[in-house]
Amino acid sequence: MSELTDRLLILLIAAVALGGILVGWIGGFVVPALGGWSDNIGMAVIAVLFVGILIGIWIEFNHIDTDRD
Numbered sequence: 001m002s003e004l005t006d007r008l009l010i011l012l013i014a015a016v017a018l019g020g021i022l023v024g025w026i027g028g029f030v031v032p033a034l035g036g037w038s039d040n041i042g043m044a045v046i047a048v049l050f051v052g053i054l055i056g057i058w059i060e061f062n063h064i065d066t067d068r069d
Helices: 003-033 037-068
Strands: none
Touching: 003 037
């Protein structure tokens, strides 16, 4: 396996773990308490947070790679 596929595999594992935590656990507490537009906004915030964390992990991979060179 190449370095890129290793990174993508780690990112996939992180996505599944974070998705389970953010959407399944936090979303399970936050969204039922909300209704109407606030429900949609709550899910959008959780989704943006999820994508932001995944982008941060990818950027950290590239930062570690440039530090090694």
